[in-house]
Amino acid sequence: MKKTKLFLFALISLCFCITGVKAEGVTAKIGDNEYNTLDAAIEEAKDGDVIELINDGTVTKAFNKSLTFKGKYTITFDGMLDNTGEAQWSYKGNMTFDGTNFIWDATDWNNTNGRWVMLVLTGRLKLDNGAIGTFKFDSLNGVKCAIYSNGGASIEIDNASTLNILGTNTKGINGQAIQLDSTAGTGIFVKNDSTLFIDGTNRGYVNSPEIYVENSKFIVQNCTSNASNGGVFTAINSEIKFLNNNGHGLSAATLTAVNSNITTNGNAFYGITVISGLSADKTTEIISNENGYGFTGGAIRIYLSKAIAKFEAGSVITMNKNYRNALENYGVTTFEDGSIITITENNETDNGAGIFNKGTLTLPINANITLNKANQLGGGVYNAGTMIISKDTDLYNNHAGVAGDDIYNIGTITFSSVGEDWILDDCEHRINGWYDDAENSRWEAHDKENLHIDLIEGGEYTSVTEDGEIAGALAIKAAHDNIGKVVINYLDSDSNKLTEEVTTTGEVGTEYTTIKKEFDDYTFIMVEGPTSGEYDFDTIYVTYYYDKNTGTGDIMPPQTGFEPSTINNNRVEVITLYKKED
Known part of the structure; x- marks a missing residue:
């Protein structure tokens, strides 16, 4: 009996060991070697080693090894890690957090050595398998940047992982969440239900990294300057948000969106500005509202004349309530028929509150361009390039301070007749045509003393001579006659x-x-x-x-079977009908 009890005790003890009861005081392991501190494990580790966390750990010393941290625990990077003798930690290698969280909080640093960046990265920083990493800094303490990436460095966030970069007190202090030394080979890759979240830094990321987001989220908000700066941006099956930044929202060399939702609202300059290209497939939705409250900006800008922008049939584009032009186009931009574009309630201090076009622009059937207001010319559309406004486009009830409430053209423009159900908001009367709305001779159908009602038929109009000179502007309004x-x-x-x-x-x-x-x-x-x-x-x-x-016609007698001639007019026979009692 005693032997049986001893055997059971030994078996139970073995089970506890197998199920992973942590050895007291152990923080990390490399293979079978155990370490009481994470610093000790890192010091002993060889390049390429996997450090398995047994407990939460703290890193107090900088290192330059390619290491993988594994385990569902949290690493705290404590202090400035300035043991290298440098003003910042210049990390060279590949650092991977495999399911391991980390937090590096620099908000209370007393920066006495001029350190302005938390991590200088040469190599790769990777978060994988649900890892959550957080950089925090306060620019009043001198730190202005979380990550400075040297040429060829990459940041990878994969398999339900999250990277947070949080800045405070950054207004008026040049800095960023992620800065690049050089563009070549440098990128940020967010994949497989992962998230990059940047909040409150001075700038989000700068110097044109490649951005690739697939089946994930990419959020940059509340930056006190530009949220982004150039680079190739690709979004596939993803949610992209640039919100309330005090500069540009999504700024890219090219933007490619496939089955993605892109929201760029409340940015001081442009919600989206691309240098050379934009492609939105049939399942993509873009919302760009309430941008441009700074000295420039608007919803979407296609910047270069060689830029190509295409919005496929089925894509949905909304540009409402911006403080400057909704769409500013200098390139070749096409909205395919079947794409849904809404441009309403935008305001512009100069020309073209709805659309300002100096390139080549084709709008889809059933576009909605209404209730926009420009202080100068072309409340709905200002065209100095080539523009096709497809049939059934709602283009009315826009307003301009000087001329051309709905259209002001000094290029080449094609437009159709007005809609049958358009109602003029000036007077609630039905719109029945396009009318001249030129400077100093605005449309007027109500004031008998100042009537100006010159009908303009839909069609193609050019204000440019063969010599390239502007012969005269076409300024029109969807209105009515008297x-x-x-x-x-x-x-x-x-x-x-x-x-x-x-x-x-x-x-x-x-x-x-x-x-x-x-x-x-x-x-x-x-x-x-x-x-x-x-x-x-x-x-x-x-x-x-x-x-x-x-x-009023002849009345035919009823068909009784009697001939009228046989009726004795002097005799009346009374017939009494009796109801049989029940």
């Missing part, structure tokens, strides 16, 4: 027309009268609408109703 209309119908009681509809027209304010017609075999019943009065901007409808006469 001709009123009365529509008169004559109907029977079943609303069938008794005659063709009658339409009369006349200058608004002049008198009209209608006629009550007579129709054979019909009697007038009633009339709806004013039978006389003055022509108005709104169409007046008058309808006369008639009832078909009855009882």
